[in-house]
Structures are given as C-alpha cells and as structure tokens.
Amino acid sequence: MKTLKLPIVMLLAVIAAGCVPTPAPPPDSISDAKAKLKVSPSVVPTDASVQVTERVSYVLLDGEQQHEEFPDSFWIPPAEQRRNLQKDQIVKLMFQITVADETETERMWVVVQKNTTEGYVGTLDNDPYCTDEMKAGLEVHFQPRHVIQIYDDDESPDTK
Numbered sequence: 001m002k003t004l005k006l007p008i009v010m011l012l013a014v015i016a017a018g019c020v021p022t023p024a025p026p027p028d029s030i031s032d033a034k035a036k037l038k039v040s041p042s043v044v045p046t047d048a049s050v051q052v053t054e055r056v057s058y059v060l061l062d063g064e065q066q067h068e069e070f071p072d073s074f075w076i077p078p079a080e081q082r083r084n085l086q087k088d089q090i091v092k093l094m095f096q097i098t099v100a101d102e103t104e105t106e107r108m109w110v111v112v113q114k115n116t117t118e119g120y121v122g123t124l125d126n127d128p129y130c131t132d133e134m135k136a137g138l139e140v141h142f143q144p145r146h147v148i149q150i151y152d153d154d155e156s157p158d159t160k
Helices: 008-017 030-036 063-069 079-083
Strands: 019-022 056-060 090-099 102-115 120-124 139-142 147-150
Touching: 063 090, 063 147, 079 147, 090 139, 102 139
Parallel strands: none
Antiparallel strands: 019 102, 056 090, 090 102, 090 147, 102 120, 120 139
16 A cells, blocks of 8 residues: 655645545544544544434544644634533534545534533534535534634634
C-alpha cells in the first residue's frame, strides 16, 4: 500500500476544507482505529455509529481529542461555552460519514434544539458533500466534547 506524505500545513488545509477521505468504518478495536486513520491517528470515533440509511452511517469525532493533539492549530471553544449551549445556537461538529465502503470526514453545522442529561440534541443545518442520503434537518445527538466551533452572529460561518 502506497502512503502519501503531506506537510502538516497542507493536511490542516485539507481538513479545514471540510471533506477529508479517511479509512473504512470503525474497526474492532481502538488500537486498530489509530493504526488505520490517516488524518489524525489519535482522533478515533468515540461514539456508536448512527445508521442514517441502509448504506449511510456516521460517527461524531471528539473535538477535544483533536485539540489535545494539535493545540496550536486546532482551536476549540472553551469547555464552559461548550457545556452551556442554548436552544437555537449553531455549532460545528466533525462527522465521520461512511457511504457503502468509503468513509469521509466532514465538518458541518448543527442547530441546538435542546439540552439532555447526556448532552444535546440538534438538527443538521447543511447537507454533506459525500452523500445525498443525509440531509439538513437530521436529528443529531452530541456532547460538549464534539463541538469544535460555536457560530458567532458577528461572523459568517464561511469565515471561521
């Protein structure tokens, strides 16, 4: 198997673009996942896979874990802000989406609908690039650790 080596700056630019190919669905063990992930070996899906359709599923990636690995280049909002989200706030999450046998990671906006004892319930605010089978309006359950950005009314989501 041929491995492509990119400088970290180029890799982060690709990640910032929002749609990054990653290996197939979560493997049997965390160590297998770390061995197979190409973008960030220590950022492993931490939640159960959510089946959207027969061919499409997703896992939310842990933004805190990504920040711990790249603290100078992967900023996340302070924990206090992520733990105190309110209804109708807009947050960005990282979705590892599997379509058939291909997996890609996309950063997408979610509108907070309510707080729960486990975290939050929101609705997807945009459609992913990698599939037409997952649409805006999809209910998403997430925790503060999944939040990588909180939309600021003073700035456009495209400028963050």
